[in-house]
Amino acid sequence: MKRKAVRSRSTIRRKPRKKGSLFSGKLLRFSIIGFLIFLFLGIGYHYRNGLLYYLGFKSYKLKYEQAEAKRISDVRNYQVLENHQGKAIGIDVSEFQGKIDWTLVENIENDYPLEFVFIRATAGNDREDRQFTTNWIGAKKSKMIRGAYHYYRPNENSLEQAKLFIKSVQLRKGDLPPVLDIEKLPKGQSIDSLKVGLKRWLKAIETHYKVKPIIYTSEKYYDDFLKEEFSNYLFWIANYNFYREKIGEDWLFWQFTEKASVSGIKGNVDVNIYNGDVEQLRFITIE
Known part of the structure; x- marks a missing residue:
């Protein structure tokens, strides 16, 4: 009987692992993973504004929308101002x-000199603007051509408002003519009644100051009611729409934005263009 040959353990040779290939494989995997992480973070950072917006961070949405609106507004402000080179530029404050x-x-915007300012003096029949006196004196010291306006309340007595x-x-x-600011429609009374009140205010002011007042309103209000x-009055028209690029031929002033930056004033400011140069503006001031 033949015995099976028993292979000695010492004769069994295992193929050694290649340490270099194992290390290279791990390094390759780590490199790929690292690259993907870096790529993901890079894409996330690049599109962080959009991601934050669409992921629903409400506070960021508000901040993002405000910044975008400000940027768009600034672009339009520059475009309008460039279209009116030589015209007198001013602001209105309260x-x-x-x-x-x-x-x-x-x-x-750190570029365009300001020549005039309209300052709110009163509102309705009982409200004096808290900053009027300070602003009135400050504008004079700054050698700006100044004017005062009244915010008209349709449901209050017109003569008391004029008083x-x-x-x-x-x-x-050297001051500009007084301004009547009318923006609201009356409640509980007709448009005809509103017009009677406006005419009474205008007449009382003209009688006292011996100069014809200016009327401020929006373009739509102007077209629909005034x-x-x-038509025998001069108008200061507010229109912030992008389609409006130049001042109307029959407008004395155009308020083209309510979102501008002016040195010395915190927050947004209304900006206006006079339909003429600064010398022509002086021509309409009180003698």
């Missing part, structure tokens, strides 16, 4: 701008 440092109020403005505002030589019956 207590809503807070305390203004008039020593710094010189230009808009309050006259009591609050003393116009001097254009025909008040």
Whole structure:
């Protein structure tokens, strides 16, 4: 009987592992994973604004939308100002701008010099603007051509409103004519009744100051209610729409934005263009 040959353990040779190939494989995997992580983070950072917006971070959405609106507004402001080279540029302010440092109020967007300012004096039949006196004096010291306006409340007595403005505002030589700011429609009364009240205010102011007032309103309000019956007055029109690129031929002033930056004033400011140069602007001031 033949015995099976028993292979000695010492004769069994195992093929040694290649340490280099194992290390190279791990290194390759780590390199790929690292690259993918780096790529993911890079893409995330590049598109961080959009990701934060669409992932629903409400506070960021608000901040992002405000920044985008400001950027678009700034572009339009420059375009409009460039389209009106040579025209006199000004602002209008009220207590809503807070305390203004008039020593710094010189230009808009750090490029365009400011020549005039309209300052809110009164509102309705009982409201004096808290910053009117300070702003009125500050504008004079800054050698800006200044004017005062009254915010008209349709449901309050027009003559009482005129009386309050006259009591609050003393116009001097070189000041702009007084302004009636009408923006709201009346409640519980007709448009005809509103027009009667506006005419009474305008007449009372003209009688006192011996100069024809200016009317401020939006373009739509002007077209719908005032254009025909008040055609013997000069108008200051508000229109912030992108389709409007130049001042209307029959407009005395155009308020083209409510979102501009002016040195010396915190927050946004309304900006206006006069339909002429600064010398022509001086021509319409009180003598």
